[in-house]
Structures are given as structure tokens and as C-alpha cells.
Amino acid sequence: MDLKKLFQMNPDRSLYPEMGEDGKPIIDLSSHKFLKIWQGPQHPGITGNMSLELTVSGDEIVESKTHVGYLHRGFEKLMERRKFIQCFPTCIRMCVAEPDPNEYILAAAIEDLAGIEVPETAQWLRTLALEMARLQILLRSVPGQGGTFALGLGYQWGNYIRDLILDRFEELTGGRVYHMYIIPGGVRGLLPDGFKKRMEENLKLVDEFVINIDNLMYNNSVFKQRAKGLAVIPKDWIDTYGVYGPTARAAGVMRDVRKTHPYLKYAELDFEPFTTTESDVYARSRVRWHDLQTTVDLIRQIMAKMPDGGEIRAETPNVLHWRIPKGETYQKCESSRGEYGMYMVTDGSDKPRRVNLKGPSYTHANALLDKLLINANIADTAAIMVSLATCPPEIER
Amino acid sequence: MKDLIKDIESRFKTSDYIQKLDHLAFITVEKEQAISLVTYLRDYRKYAGLTLLTAVDWLEDGVFQLTYLLNNPTDYTEIGVRVMIDRDNATMESSHHLWENMMTYQRELREMFGIDFPGSPRIEEDFILEGWDNMPPYRRDFDTKKYAEETYFPRPGRESNDPATYMKSKMYPND
Amino acid sequence: MNIKDVLSPFTAWKRVARDPVTVKDPFNDRPGADRYRGFHKNDVEACIGCGTCEDICENEAIDLVPFKDPISGDSGLRPSIDYGRCCWCALCVDVCTTNSLTLSNEYTWVATDPDEFIFTPGVDKKDWDENEKGWKKPEGNYEFYGLKRVEMEHLHPEERSDSFIEMVKGYSKEQAQKEADRCVECGICTATCPAHMGIPEYIKAIRNDDIEEGLRVLYETNPLPEICGRICTHKCESVCSIGHKGDPLSIRWLKRYIADQVPSDKYKDILDTNEIENNDKKIAIIGAGPSGLTAAHYLVKMGYSVTIFEQFEAAGGMMRYGIPEYRLPYESIDKDINYILSLGVDIKYNTRIGADITLDQLGKDFDAVFSGTGLHLGRSTGIPGSDNEHVYYSTDYLRKITAGEEIEVAESIVVIGGGNVAMDITRSLARMQKVKYGKANIIATSLEKEDVMPADREEVVEAREEGAIINPGWAPQSIEIKDGVPTGLHVVECNSLFDETGRFNPQCSMDVKEFWPGVQIIESIGQGMDLSYISEEFKENMAFSPRGRVETNDYFQTGVKWFFMGGDIIEGPDVIHGIANGHKAAIGIDNFIQGIDFKAAK
Known part of the structure; x- marks a missing residue:
């Protein structure tokens, strides 16, 4: 008996599905060789709701279509009917898990169009808030990659520390999830007394977590077996599919707005975003693991460099009738998922003419995901989606 | 970016150039030349990345503004190409062949603004609004508040007063 | 597959002996942070019901509901919050003009009745009302609107102390727009202004740089804006909601700004008074002071033929003869008055009622008489x-x-x-x-x-x-x-x-x-009033208070139906009360002549 054949993990799939002359699979549902299944809208691969319409042959996906719309609230349209200051509590909901980049790009777009200079202290505090936001989401998404392969333990560890980071958010901003801190013109408060000390205690836990998760996940034979070589994104897809942030950096392409277009105080901070070239699920997760360490380091640098007091908000016109001259701009920042931008058009009235949010999931979870899922195993969809950091609310806004 | 703009201006019918930021410029191009310009930027001027495609409804002027925002992955500059199209006959040449992700934008624009891109794959399929039977909701003349009031019901028992009117009614009702 | 990758995950077992990190005590409260944005608190005594919180709320979660009867400077309304809509953004706190509205750090509150989640903070008592902690407007330079008034330029004391040149220079366009930008449009001031001027509306016109609209708003309630824009006692400013945290709006100077911008020859076009349809009724007005001029203005616009009898050689009353030139230059008085006269008001100078013509005679010659003779003694x-x-x-x-x-x-x-x-x-x-x-x-x-x-x-x-x-x-x-x-x-x-x-x-x-x-x-x-022009037998038909003041009804009608009195004699003394009286008396006279019933004299 050929033991090797018995334990062979990848059966020969070359026979199915049958390929047509154009190189695409011949899908004939009536042939009974194919099955259409829906995954979602409650999907393990995402925060939020999204469906995948999969055509499978056996357990292999031959075609995938992304269906969104379960979270559509029309924020872009709602903002057209709201005064600039009123957009501030609205915009954060466009990505729930990491709301601060929403606040920042809205504020940056308004400030750019209105010609407002944000005070030094406020810029430092914004940088801190953005890095804290990255920290809390990476504490979820780094071990979350393990979660998609049923390795739930790291997720528990990460979420515990994330809760502590949310405690810091709570004392800094007054909110745990919706921070509503980066307001057009500045920020809404200085650091509370003793904040840096408590933050440092939390960061020590993150340091420990980084080592533990390395042992638990990245040096785990099962995880490696499943994640390595999965859903490889070739380098030449980066521009044609619109790939950003850690996902692009895993393919060896430097994409980090913090470096390419330094905003706020990033030019004064010392860091080097990690890149690698394997471009599979493992590599993308590994990039995030490095990002987590970079973020911890950045938070330490920010807390050491930032001034203790100072002005937190620039003088703006009366927010109740704040008119902004006609113009348009595109402002962006680096979210944990990649370039996160806002295109804003103003027409001289007290409300924006058009707001358009561009999050990386828009391209990652549509064109790119549809492509990556072809020939993937059904059991790997969640892992692939998490590796692309899919966030449905930023697709449909 | 000045050289680039000069080059574009010499080759295409453009107008309204604005250098918004050091790395970000906007320029308007005639509708007929729009896809040529975008293709030129992508193939010859290294603007290989599509940051976004979106529309702005200038209801008063009867036009939609399409903005193709392209990025250059080598020098990290961005250029927004504006195209004005007739609002009553909202059709634009499809450019799905240039970027794999373009069809998603075009599907969304068709659904949300009613701008058609004939030939774009799956353009007829619902994107976000499954079963929507009203006018495209991102058009300016779609009134979200009115729609909400007609579709949903207000919480009963809520009533507000304007301070000035209330004071008048109580303090000097005869005036 | 290397052996290290098989063993490495088992290092997780080293945590087995550790204390669990979950909260051990589920019974005691875990209070929110000092800045937590929980349920609202409102200091209802400090709150003035200006409604700015309602304006800024993007969720329309806030209603203004009656709390007590309104008084000058307090609408008597208080914000009620629908927690089905509130998103706890606390913009209402940051924009509050009195700093009365805050949030508590309370975030756990359970009630079985959904209607309990609409309540009026501070009025409907809650457990957290006394809790100091929770979101407050951030300290420091964090303001949603300017608290500092745009400085008005004055002549230096050395320049002005030996001359009667007007000492207040007036706002430039930039200054006026900057000052107008501070207004939150609450309208608390309108009730306090005796003439109930549309203050937020004309300030809005300045912001929109629509001076013509501004002038139209002014003339709805006040035909003497150049004068009032300089010497009004500006009671409105004393109740301005912005004044609770900062300098009140410079309402008076903003009014002057509008009037100063419009040249005299544009008034009729802007105010649409080139053509006025006349009726055949005649009204006499005694005294060309603020109340008399105001009554004349509104009556002539209604189509009446108006004649003013003035004892001095120029119109204006106390505005001309009481207020020094350095505060109110004669050109400004003339600008307002000449416009009123240009509408077709006839004025007889150096004519004293009682001496040159009797009050009874006026009653016979005219359909109604308004007297605003003021306090000159x-x-x-x-x-x-x-x-x-x-x-x-x-x-x-x-x-x-x-x-x-x-x-x-x-x-x-x-x-x-x-x-x-x-x-x-x-x-x-x-x-x-x-x-x-x-x-x-x-x-x-x-x-x-x-x-x-x-x-x-x-x-x-x-x-x-x-x-x-x-x-x-x-x-x-x-x-x-x-x-x-x-x-x-x-x-x-x-x-x-x-x-x-x-x-x-x-x-x-x-x-x-x-x-x-x-x-x-x-x-x-x-000062005292001089009523010697009213004969004793005439007075018998009028009503007087025990302290000797003339009594009128709400429309300034005296006991003699065709005789109306207003201005400093009745209320004040100041210009704006005179204007308010004159306006209302004009409405009263119109009602009287048209035979519309209104409350008779007391």
C-alpha cells in the first residue's frame, strides 16, 4: 500500500472543471458537476455583512461573485445634506472596525478646502489616535488570520489587549468604538493625566503578544501548510486590480501613504514599512504582524516626541454656518488595510457637494477577490478574505 | 507635474487645470477625448493606478462630472481627469479594458447615478441596491429625507419649538 | 515540515498557570472614563433654551420642549433627547452657548418602556444627574464660534475730546461679516427687543453679503436704522446667547453697518416704495420724534395721508435735540427722516399744538391723531x-x-x-x-x-x-x-x-x-412730560393711572378713540420703545379706521 498516496493532501484536481478553449472553465449547471452556493451575508471572513455567490465543482470554486448592499446607508449622500461639522459624526461609520481614518480624511479634506492650518499639538494627537486605531485593529486582524483556520486562541489573546487599548481610547476620546476625536480643525482633547504610563503598560503586553503569536501561529505547521502558497497575488496585478497597503507590500510593492505622502507627523517619525515578496496569505499576515510591531514603536516615538500642552483646535468660522469655497480635493491616509482616501467636492455652500470614500476593500473584495477565489477551496474563502482585510461598509458606504 | 500638464494640454482639448496640492492636479477634458487621455496617462505617463472613478451631479448646470483619479506608482503623483457629460443623456464610453477594477466603479455609477457605460461587463447587474425601483439615489434631485419620511414612519410623540416663535407666541401674541 | 513548527504552538500552554484576564467582579459598576460620552445632563437653571444643540444635531435627536414660561433672555424651552436617534457625538455639548449641557459617564441604563428613552435632561431626574464625570466641552482654544467681539474702532480720546466728530467709526465689510459669523441664529434677542426686530435675519443678510435684504428686514420693524444703529440702548445684546460665554454680538453696530452701506437714493428701489397706493384718510401726528416718525412711516406705507406737527424747526425730537452729535451725527438723523418724508409725509415745523392749533381741531380735521410728544421738561x-x-x-x-x-x-x-x-x-x-x-x-x-x-x-x-x-x-x-x-x-x-x-x-x-x-x-x-396741549375737559375723557400716567390699550389708543399716544410718555424712555410704540399704534390706527374691533381702552 502506498502510504504516501493515502496521506496525499492535494488530490489531482486537473480534471475538474473542464476547461474550454478560451481558458475559462465550462460551467454548465445542468451537468450536475457544479453547484451554486451562497456564503454570507454572515460570513466568517469579514467584519460586517457580505455575500459570496460561489459556483463550485466539488469543493473547488470555479466562479465567484461578490454581493454587497447589506450595510448600505448612503453616507456619501447623507453628507451632501449635512453641514460640514455634521458630517463628522456621520463619516466614522464608513468603517466601523477602524473609525479614526474616516475622521482624519474628512477633517483633512475640509481643512484643505477651507485653508485651515491645524495646530502642532493637534497634529501629534491625530497621529497618535491613528496609530492607536491601527494597533487595536491589528490586534484583531493578525490573530484573526489564525481564526479563519480554526485557531481561535490567538484571537482571544489579541482581543483582550485590544480591549485595553479601547480603554485608552475611552479616556482620550470619550468613546470606545466611535471615538469622534479628530474633528475638523483639530482634536477634542489633550492626553489625560497618566495616559502615557498606562499606554506603556499596554504596549508591554503587545510586545509579549507579538512573540506569543509568532510561536502560536507563524511557526505552526498547520497554519503554514494552509496559508503558504494560498491566493498568491502576482506583482503585475497591483495596479490593474488596485491593490493597496499591506496586501501590496506582501507582493514586494512599497505602498504606504505614511511613507509615500507623509501626512501629519509621519515625516518626523522613524519607521520602515515591512515588505516581502511571497504574496500569499501567509506573507500578507506576516506583513501585518510586522506592522503591529511598527505601530507599537511609532506610538512610543509619538508619546516621547509630542508636546504636553498646546492648542488643540484651529480657529474656524462658526460651524453652524461654515461655508467652504468651491473646490475639490483628494485626501488620504494609510489605514491598516491600505490607502484610505476621500474625494470631496465643494460648491461654496455650507454642505459638501459630493463626498466619495475610497477604501481598499472596494477593489480588494470585488475584482480581486473574484479573481483570487477561482480554483480556491471553499474552506479557504474566509482566510483569503481576511488576508485582504475585507471591510464591506467601505465598499457600499 | 507642470511638464505633464503642458504635454497634456498640447495633445488634448483640456481646460480648468488646477494644481490642488504638490502631488495632486485636476484637469477637465472633452468627453470624446477622455478615454484617450486616460489611456495615454496610463500607458505613456506612468499613471498605472486607478485610485477612483466617481461622479458629481451638477444638477443646476445639467451635467454630471466624472472624475477619473489616477495615480503614478513611481513618483506618487495623482491626477484627476474631469469629464462633463450631459445629464439627460448620461452615457459614457466604458474603460473596463484599462483596469480590472474599473467595471465595479462603472456598475456603481450606473446604479447610483444612472450613468450608463455600454459594454462594461455585468453593468446591468444590481450592485448595492437589490430591488431598487426609484430614481438613482445619488442624483441630487433624489430627496433622501422625503424618501425616508414616505418609506418609514416617525416616532410618535415628538414635537419641537423654535425659540423665537415660541417666545413670540407666549410673550407678545398680539404683535 | 519541520519539527519546530509542530512544537512551537504548544508554548501556549505556558499561559495555563496564569490568572485569567477576564473581569472577576460582575456585580460592581465599572464607571466610564472621565470624558465618557454617556447620557446627557443639563443644568436647567443655566440653560436658556437657545436651541443651538438642536441645530447642530445631525440626527435630529433633540427637541425643544416647554419647561417654564419664557422671559427675556430665556425661551423657557429645554432640550429633550430621543435616544433612539442620539449617536453620543457630543457636538450639542461643544456648541452649547451656556455650557449647561454636558454628558455623564453613565452608559448602562435599562428600561423596559422605549418611551423612557426620550427624556429632558435635568428636568426628568436621572441617577447620573449629580455625577460630575462625563464629557464637557474641551477646555482651551476649542470654540465652535467666535467668542471675541470684532473690535469697533473709536476715535482716540485725544482726537475726540475737543470735537463733536462722530467717535465710532463703524465696521468695514470684513469686520461686519466676521462679527455676523458669530451669531448662532437662536432668536432669543428678538423677544427682548421692544420692536421685535428680525435680528438673526438681518445678521444672516450680512453674512450672505445681501445688504438689500438686510435693509428690507430692518424696515419691517424699524424705520430709523441709521439712528438705532448708533444710539439704541441695545437690550438685545444683554440677552445674546453668545454673551454667556463670551462677548455678545455687536447687534447695534451690525444694524448700523447695513444702513450705512445703502445710499439714500437706493432706498425706494430696495424697499419697493416708489409707488404707494393712497386712500382718502388723513392722520395727524404730533411730534416728529421716534414714535411719531415711525407711526408716520408705517401709516404712509398703508396709504394714509400723514401730517406731522413739530414744535421745533427740525424733525427728530430727542434724537436731534437730546443726543450729542459725536454719538449721532445730524446726517444720519437726516438720512432716516428724509426717507420717511420722501414717502409723502407732510411736516409742519414750528407748530405747537395747543398754541397754534388745538387738539380738538386736529380731531375734526383728521381721521385719527397720534401723539408722541415725549419728555422734554x-x-x-x-x-x-x-x-x-x-x-x-x-x-x-x-x-x-x-x-x-x-x-x-x-x-x-x-x-x-x-x-x-x-x-x-x-x-x-x-x-x-x-x-x-x-x-x-x-x-x-x-x-x-x-x-x-x-x-x-x-x-x-x-x-x-x-x-x-x-x-x-x-x-x-x-x-x-x-x-x-x-x-x-x-x-x-x-x-x-x-x-x-x-x-x-x-x-x-x-x-x-x-x-x-x-x-x-x-x-x-x-425728564417730565408736558401735556399742557391737552385741555382739561379733553383729559376727562382719557384714562390716567393713579400716578398720573396716561393709560392706553395695547395699540396705544387712549380713552378718546381717535387719539393715540406713544413713545416716552407711555414707555421708555428710549428710542427703540418709541419705534415699537409708533409701529403698533400705526396698526391700531389702521384697525380703528377700518373698523376692525380690538380691545378697547382700559
């Missing part, structure tokens, strides 16, 4: 020496200055009185002293202490800048006379004015006394 303190010929009334003196008559300006002067008129005469005479003698030597006093002096604060400050001495809190006792000429005023310290029941009953320390030298004494302790 000086009042005397009656102290020993006050009957001396060198003791004058301020009203007479101010009129003579305007008329350009030769008047006595002594080297040292004492003014008795602490109101705005006293400041007017003090500052006018100080200027004349400066011209005549090179320096001011004038002292003004009042019974009231400095903090409760009736004069506007800025008047006192500016008078001092111009070299006058203002020394409040003294009761005049007697005027020392030597050889028929005053030598000065004896005063004693005055401690309080009113007793416990609120009656006027000054208490003085007779042993704390001073003597202020002055060869000329001006009495400026208020």
Missing part, C-alpha cells in the same frame, strides 16, 4: 440753591447746543445725574470746556454706586477717557451760592437707594461728606 432736585439762575436742566442745554445757541460754559461744572443724558451733557460740556479753556473740569455724580449706575458702561468709560470725572454714589445736599453765583455742590455718601420692599428710599451716611467746587450746576435727574 427738566426735573429739579429741589435742593437748596437749585433755583439759582446758573443751575440748568440738561435737556434745555442739550437742545441749545444742537440749535447752535450761545450758552454759558463755565470753567468748572458739576452735573447731578448718572443716566445716559447726564453722560451726554457731561461729555458735551467737557468738549466745550476743552475748546474754551484748554482742559475739562467737570464732575458728574449719581445716587447709585458705580455698579448700578443707569448709564451704559461704555458711556462712563468714554467720559472718563475724555477728561470728565464721574464719581457715583453721592447724594446732593445743597448748592453753595455766593454773590448770586454757585460755588459748588455739597454731597454725602449714598449707601442704598431702595428699602426691603423695593420702594425708593435712599440711605445716606450724613457724616461722609464732600464739597465739589463748580460755578455752574447742571441737573440731569430725569
Whole structure:
């Protein structure tokens, strides 16, 4: 008996599905060789709701279509009917898990169009808030990659520390999830007394977590077996599919707005975003693991460099009738998922003419995901989606 | 970016150039030349990345503004190409062949603004609004508040007063 | 597959012996952070119900509901919050004009009835009302609107102390728009303005740079904007919601800004008064003061033929003859008045009712009569020496200055009185002293202490800048006379004015006394009305209060149906009450002539 054949993990799939002359699979549902299944809208691969319409042959996906719309609230349209200051509590909901980049790009777009200079202290505090936001989401998404392969333990560890980071958010901003801190013109408060000390205690836990998760996940034979070589994104897809942030950096392409277009105080901070070239699920997760360490380091640098007091908000016109001259701009920042931008058009009235949010999931979870899922195993969809950091609310806004 | 703009201006019918930021410029191009310009930027001027495609409804002027925002992955500059199209006959040449992700934008624009891109794959399929039977909701003349009031019901028992009117009614009702 | 990758995950077992990190105590509260944004709290005593919180709420979660009867400066409304809509963004807290609205750090509250989640913080008592913690407006330079008033440029004291040139320069366009930007459009001021002017609306017109619209708003309720824009007592500013945290809006200067921008020849086009349809009814108005002019303006716009009878040679009443030129230049008075006259109002100067024509005759010749004859008689303190010929009334003196008559300006002067008129005469005479003698030597006093002096604060400050001495809190006792000429005023310290029941009953320390030298004494302790033009038998048909004041109904109709009275005689004294009375009387007269029933005279 050929033991090797018995334990062979990848059966020969070359026979199915049958390929047509154009190189695409011949899908004939009536042939009974194919099955259409829906995954979602409650999907393990995402925060939020999204469906995948999969055509499978056996357990292999031959075609995938992304269906969104379960979270559509029309924020872009709602903002057209709201005064600039009123957009501030609205915009954060466009990505729930990491709301601060929403606040920042809205504020940056308004400030750019209105010609407002944000005070030094406020810029430092914004940088801190953005890095804290990255920290809390990476504490979820780094071990979350393990979660998609049923390795739930790291997720528990990460979420515990994330809760502590949310405690810091709570004392800094007054909110745990919706921070509503980066307001057009500045920020809404200085650091509370003793904040840096408590933050440092939390960061020590993150340091420990980084080592533990390395042992638990990245040096785990099962995880490696499943994640390595999965859903490889070739380098030449980066521009044609619109790939950003850690996902692009895993393919060896430097994409980090913090470096390419330094905003706020990033030019004064010392860091080097990690890149690698394997471009599979493992590599993308590994990039995030490095990002987590970079973020911890950045938070330490920010807390050491930032001034203790100072002005937190620039003088703006009366927010109740704040008119902004006609113009348009595109402002962006680096979210944990990649370039996160806002295109804003103003027409001289007290409300924006058009707001358009561009999050990386828009391209990652549509064109790119549809492509990556072809020939993937059904059991790997969640892992692939998490590796692309899919966030449905930023697709449909 | 000045050289680039000069080059574009010499080759295409453009107008309204604005250098918004050091790395970000906007320029308007005639509708007929729009896809040529975008293709030129992508193939010859290294603007290989599509940051976004979106529309702005200038209801008063009867036009939609399409903005193709392209990025250059080598020098990290961005250029927004504006195209004005007739609002009553909202059709634009499809450019799905240039970027794999373009069809998603075009599907969304068709659904949300009613701008058609004939030939774009799956353009007829619902994107976000499954079963929507009203006018495209991102058009300016779609009134979200009115729609909400007609579709949903207000919480009963809520009533507000304007301070000035209330004071008048109580303090000097005869005036 | 290497063996390390098989063993490495088992390092997780080292955590087995650790304490669990979950919260061990589920029974005790875990309070929110100091800045937590939980349920609202409202200090209902500090809140004025301005509704700014409602305006900024993007979720329309806030309603203004009645809490108590409105009073000047407080709408009596309080914000009620629908927690089905609230998103706890706390913009309502940050925008609050009084800092009364805050959030608590309470985030766990359970109720089974959904309606309990609509409540009025501070009114509907909650457990967290007394809890200090929770979101408050951030400290420091964090403001949603300007708290600092745009400085109005004045002539320097050196420049103005010897001239009657207008001292307030007026706002430029940038300044006016910046100041107008501070308004939160709450409308609390409208109720306090006696004329109920559309203040937020005309300030909005300035913001929109729509001066024509601004002028139209002004003329809806006030046909004397150039004048009011300069010398109005601006009660609106004292209740301005922005004034609770910062400087109140410069409402008066903004009004002046609008009027100053429009040239006289544009008025009729903007206000659409080139053509007025006339009816055949005739109205007589006695006195071309603020109330008479206002009544004339609104009546002539309704189509009535209006004739004003004025005792002096120019129109304006106290505005011309009482208020000094440096505060209210004659061109500004003329601009407002000439517009009213240009609408077709007939005016007969140097005509005194009672002497030149009787009131009864007016009643026969006209369909209705409005009288706004004001307070022109000086009042005397009656102290020993006050009957001396060198003791004058301020009203007479101010009129003579305007008329350009030769008047006595002594080297040292004492003014008795602490109101705005006293400041007017003090500052006018100080200027004349400066011209005549090179320096001011004038002292003004009042019974009231400095903090409760009736004069506007800025008047006192500016008078001092111009070299006058203002020394409040003294009761005049007697005027020392030597050889028929005053030598000065004896005063004693005055401690309080009113007793416990609120009656006027000054208490003085007779042993704390001073003597202020002055060869000329001006009495400026208020004015009285001159009703001598009304015959005794006519008066029998009118109603008077026990204290001798004329009584009218809400539309200023006296007991004699065709005879209306308003202005300082009835209410005030100030210009804006006169304007309000005149406007309302015009409506009353119109109703009377058209036979529309309204509440008869008391």
C-alpha cells in the first residue's frame, strides 16, 4: 500500500472543471458537476455583512461573485445634506472596525478646502489616535488570520489587549468604538493625566503578544501548510486590480501613504514599512504582524516626541454656518488595510457637494477577490478574505 | 507635474487645470477625448493606478462630472481627469479594458447615478441596491429625507419649538 | 515540515498557570472614563433654551420642549433627547452657548418602556444627574464660534475730546461679516427687543453679503436704522446667547453697518416704495420724534395721508435735540427722516399744538391723531440753591447746543445725574470746556454706586477717557451760592437707594461728606412730560393711572378713540420703545379706521 498516496493532501484536481478553449472553465449547471452556493451575508471572513455567490465543482470554486448592499446607508449622500461639522459624526461609520481614518480624511479634506492650518499639538494627537486605531485593529486582524483556520486562541489573546487599548481610547476620546476625536480643525482633547504610563503598560503586553503569536501561529505547521502558497497575488496585478497597503507590500510593492505622502507627523517619525515578496496569505499576515510591531514603536516615538500642552483646535468660522469655497480635493491616509482616501467636492455652500470614500476593500473584495477565489477551496474563502482585510461598509458606504 | 500638464494640454482639448496640492492636479477634458487621455496617462505617463472613478451631479448646470483619479506608482503623483457629460443623456464610453477594477466603479455609477457605460461587463447587474425601483439615489434631485419620511414612519410623540416663535407666541401674541 | 513548527504552538500552554484576564467582579459598576460620552445632563437653571444643540444635531435627536414660561433672555424651552436617534457625538455639548449641557459617564441604563428613552435632561431626574464625570466641552482654544467681539474702532480720546466728530467709526465689510459669523441664529434677542426686530435675519443678510435684504428686514420693524444703529440702548445684546460665554454680538453696530452701506437714493428701489397706493384718510401726528416718525412711516406705507406737527424747526425730537452729535451725527438723523418724508409725509415745523392749533381741531380735521410728544421738561432736585439762575436742566442745554445757541460754559461744572443724558451733557460740556479753556473740569455724580449706575458702561468709560470725572454714589445736599453765583455742590455718601420692599428710599451716611467746587450746576435727574396741549375737559375723557400716567390699550389708543399716544410718555424712555410704540399704534390706527374691533381702552 502506498502510504504516501493515502496521506496525499492535494488530490489531482486537473480534471475538474473542464476547461474550454478560451481558458475559462465550462460551467454548465445542468451537468450536475457544479453547484451554486451562497456564503454570507454572515460570513466568517469579514467584519460586517457580505455575500459570496460561489459556483463550485466539488469543493473547488470555479466562479465567484461578490454581493454587497447589506450595510448600505448612503453616507456619501447623507453628507451632501449635512453641514460640514455634521458630517463628522456621520463619516466614522464608513468603517466601523477602524473609525479614526474616516475622521482624519474628512477633517483633512475640509481643512484643505477651507485653508485651515491645524495646530502642532493637534497634529501629534491625530497621529497618535491613528496609530492607536491601527494597533487595536491589528490586534484583531493578525490573530484573526489564525481564526479563519480554526485557531481561535490567538484571537482571544489579541482581543483582550485590544480591549485595553479601547480603554485608552475611552479616556482620550470619550468613546470606545466611535471615538469622534479628530474633528475638523483639530482634536477634542489633550492626553489625560497618566495616559502615557498606562499606554506603556499596554504596549508591554503587545510586545509579549507579538512573540506569543509568532510561536502560536507563524511557526505552526498547520497554519503554514494552509496559508503558504494560498491566493498568491502576482506583482503585475497591483495596479490593474488596485491593490493597496499591506496586501501590496506582501507582493514586494512599497505602498504606504505614511511613507509615500507623509501626512501629519509621519515625516518626523522613524519607521520602515515591512515588505516581502511571497504574496500569499501567509506573507500578507506576516506583513501585518510586522506592522503591529511598527505601530507599537511609532506610538512610543509619538508619546516621547509630542508636546504636553498646546492648542488643540484651529480657529474656524462658526460651524453652524461654515461655508467652504468651491473646490475639490483628494485626501488620504494609510489605514491598516491600505490607502484610505476621500474625494470631496465643494460648491461654496455650507454642505459638501459630493463626498466619495475610497477604501481598499472596494477593489480588494470585488475584482480581486473574484479573481483570487477561482480554483480556491471553499474552506479557504474566509482566510483569503481576511488576508485582504475585507471591510464591506467601505465598499457600499 | 507642470511638464505633464503642458504635454497634456498640447495633445488634448483640456481646460480648468488646477494644481490642488504638490502631488495632486485636476484637469477637465472633452468627453470624446477622455478615454484617450486616460489611456495615454496610463500607458505613456506612468499613471498605472486607478485610485477612483466617481461622479458629481451638477444638477443646476445639467451635467454630471466624472472624475477619473489616477495615480503614478513611481513618483506618487495623482491626477484627476474631469469629464462633463450631459445629464439627460448620461452615457459614457466604458474603460473596463484599462483596469480590472474599473467595471465595479462603472456598475456603481450606473446604479447610483444612472450613468450608463455600454459594454462594461455585468453593468446591468444590481450592485448595492437589490430591488431598487426609484430614481438613482445619488442624483441630487433624489430627496433622501422625503424618501425616508414616505418609506418609514416617525416616532410618535415628538414635537419641537423654535425659540423665537415660541417666545413670540407666549410673550407678545398680539404683535 | 519541520519539527519546530509542530512544537512551537504548544508554548501556549505556558499561559495555563496564569490568572485569567477576564473581569472577576460582575456585580460592581465599572464607571466610564472621565470624558465618557454617556447620557446627557443639563443644568436647567443655566440653560436658556437657545436651541443651538438642536441645530447642530445631525440626527435630529433633540427637541425643544416647554419647561417654564419664557422671559427675556430665556425661551423657557429645554432640550429633550430621543435616544433612539442620539449617536453620543457630543457636538450639542461643544456648541452649547451656556455650557449647561454636558454628558455623564453613565452608559448602562435599562428600561423596559422605549418611551423612557426620550427624556429632558435635568428636568426628568436621572441617577447620573449629580455625577460630575462625563464629557464637557474641551477646555482651551476649542470654540465652535467666535467668542471675541470684532473690535469697533473709536476715535482716540485725544482726537475726540475737543470735537463733536462722530467717535465710532463703524465696521468695514470684513469686520461686519466676521462679527455676523458669530451669531448662532437662536432668536432669543428678538423677544427682548421692544420692536421685535428680525435680528438673526438681518445678521444672516450680512453674512450672505445681501445688504438689500438686510435693509428690507430692518424696515419691517424699524424705520430709523441709521439712528438705532448708533444710539439704541441695545437690550438685545444683554440677552445674546453668545454673551454667556463670551462677548455678545455687536447687534447695534451690525444694524448700523447695513444702513450705512445703502445710499439714500437706493432706498425706494430696495424697499419697493416708489409707488404707494393712497386712500382718502388723513392722520395727524404730533411730534416728529421716534414714535411719531415711525407711526408716520408705517401709516404712509398703508396709504394714509400723514401730517406731522413739530414744535421745533427740525424733525427728530430727542434724537436731534437730546443726543450729542459725536454719538449721532445730524446726517444720519437726516438720512432716516428724509426717507420717511420722501414717502409723502407732510411736516409742519414750528407748530405747537395747543398754541397754534388745538387738539380738538386736529380731531375734526383728521381721521385719527397720534401723539408722541415725549419728555422734554427738566426735573429739579429741589435742593437748596437749585433755583439759582446758573443751575440748568440738561435737556434745555442739550437742545441749545444742537440749535447752535450761545450758552454759558463755565470753567468748572458739576452735573447731578448718572443716566445716559447726564453722560451726554457731561461729555458735551467737557468738549466745550476743552475748546474754551484748554482742559475739562467737570464732575458728574449719581445716587447709585458705580455698579448700578443707569448709564451704559461704555458711556462712563468714554467720559472718563475724555477728561470728565464721574464719581457715583453721592447724594446732593445743597448748592453753595455766593454773590448770586454757585460755588459748588455739597454731597454725602449714598449707601442704598431702595428699602426691603423695593420702594425708593435712599440711605445716606450724613457724616461722609464732600464739597465739589463748580460755578455752574447742571441737573440731569430725569425728564417730565408736558401735556399742557391737552385741555382739561379733553383729559376727562382719557384714562390716567393713579400716578398720573396716561393709560392706553395695547395699540396705544387712549380713552378718546381717535387719539393715540406713544413713545416716552407711555414707555421708555428710549428710542427703540418709541419705534415699537409708533409701529403698533400705526396698526391700531389702521384697525380703528377700518373698523376692525380690538380691545378697547382700559
